[in-house]
Amino acid sequence: MAEAASRDVPESKATLIKRIDLRLFSYPMTGVGPGGIDMPGATGSRARIAVRIETVDGAVGAYVGGQANSLAQAATCAKAVLGTDCFAREKAYENIRRQLRKEDRMGAGVIDCALWDLAGQRLGASVAQLLGGSKRSVKAYASTWFGGDGGGLATPEAYADFAEECYAMGYRAFKMHGWSDGGIDKDIGAVLELGKRVGGRMALMHDSACSFTTFADALAVGRACDEAGFFWYEDPYSDGGLSAHGHRRLRELIKTPILLGEHVRGLESMATLTLADGTDFVRADPDFDMGITGTMKIAHFAEALGLDVELHAPGPAHRHCMAAIRNTNFYELSMVGPSRGNFNAPVYTCSYSDALDDVSPDGTFPVPEGPGLGVSYDWDAIAEMTTQHVTIQ
Ligand SMILES: [Mg+2]
Numbered sequence: 001m002a003e004a005a006s007r008d009v010p011e012s013k014a015t016l017i018k019r020i021d022l023r024l025f026s027y028p029m030t031g032v033g034p035g036g037i038d039m040p041g042a043t044g045s046r047a048r049i050a051v052r053i054e055t056v057d058g059a060v061g062a063y064v065g066g067q068a069n070s071l072a073q074a075a076t077c078a079k080a081v082l083g084t085d086c087f088a089r090e091k092a093y094e095n096i097r098r099q100l101r102k103e104d105r106m107g108a109g110v111i112d113c114a115l116w117d118l119a120g121q122r123l124g125a126s127v128a129q130l131l132g133g134s135k136r137s138v139k140a141y142a143s144t145w146f147g148g149d150g151g152g153l154a155t156p157e158a159y160a161d162f163a164e165e166c167y168a169m170g171y172r173a174f175k176m177h178g179w180s181d182g183g184i185d186k187d188i189g190a191v192l193e194l195g196k197r198v199g200g201r202m203a204l205m206h207d208s209a210c211s212f213t214t215f216a217d218a219l220a221v222g223r224a225c226d227e228a229g230f231f232w233y234e235d236p237y238s239d240g241g242l243s244a245h246g247h248r249r250l251r252e253l254i255k256t257p258i259l260l261g262e263h264v265r266g267l268e269s270m271a272t273l274t275l276a277d278g279t280d281f282v283r284a285d286p287d288f289d290m291g292i293t294g295t296m297k298i299a300h301f302a303e304a305l306g307l308d309v310e311l312h313a314p315g316p317a318h319r320h321c322m323a324a325i326r327n328t329n330f331y332e333l334s335m336v337g338p339s340r341g342n343f344n345a346p347v348y349t350c351s352y353s354d355a356l357d358d359v360s361p362d363g364t365f366p367v368p369e370g371p372g373l374g375v376s377y378d379w380d381a382i383a384e385m386t387t388q389h390v391t392i393q
Helices: 068-081 089-099 108-123 156-169 185-198 215-228 244-253 266-275 291-305 316-323 379-385
Strands: 017-033 037-055 060-065 137-144 173-177 203-207 232-234 282-284 309-311 331-336 364-366 386-392
Touching: 017 068, 017 379, 037 068, 037 108, 037 379, 060 108, 060 316, 068 089, 068 108, 068 386, 089 108, 089 291, 108 291, 108 316, 137 156, 137 203, 137 316, 156 173, 156 185, 173 185, 173 331, 185 203, 185 215, 203 215, 215 232, 215 244, 266 282, 266 291, 282 291, 291 309, 291 316, 309 316, 309 331, 316 331, 331 364, 379 386
Parallel strands: 137 173, 137 331, 173 203, 203 232, 282 309
Antiparallel strands: 017 037, 017 386, 037 060, 137 364
């Protein structure tokens, strides 16, 4: 009797990955000053990675996302999947997890997201459909730039004014990133002012992005969040958003739910933090947590515990994941402010947008339809903005 063929090898070579193109590119962000402060007339810049994966039979999957520092890791991940079956995403996840075991695996997400796009392109189904999702839109929160002198968010009143503006556009949730100068007085002022002006009409969140210096300061702002009825309190102080013990103590002392995990990478670490009672809401990001594959594993872990998972940052992959996650609340429309700084890369040739003003009147953004991630890219524009180009073949 003939020996059974290995189940890891596809019957045809058509679906094997033959080439992966990685481009690091940079684009200007107008209306944003140093430190991510909302600042009319200022110009900053941001880098992202564009990935294009091609199989032997010429099918293509693509994704734009990730972080500038992750290009070398993304190239390592590309080498790990070259020559493998494009549908074998779990095997790719396993290989990459081992290969990058000494690192944070931040380069894995862009490769996995492009593989999901490729699968959807080949099968004529959207990623949301492949995941079993049925939501056609996701409820968004306006997530602000940081506060600072001379900017559009210079005072507690400016935050509340901007929240009112967002409410009028349709948003029913609002997150403030505060001053990030280590002080807490203006943050407390803004928390209380937001509670007074839009509390009860909008779900409110605070994210200091780990800027408060001490546990005592984190506690003081947390108590203001309690007073103002905040929906969550995120990464408050300079433990890096990592200390399960510190946040368990904080959770014992305040009523507002804590959201931690933006700086905790991947399924096992997020599970460890959550089971140590370090957070109320679970965090995941397809760019940071090994892609759509990793994000859905974290979402299902949270589901098993009866908790909600909140995805960090906006993007097509995030919307498709949310379409298939029951236990989630809001889509993060970051970073936004009165000066209309453009956080998101200008790379789409379709109607896809994560701009503040493109919210639907009901406060939602659509889950893209069409095969894969349901978006198309301007590769000429990406080529013009490219600062580093790596091809693995
Ligand atoms: Mg955050």
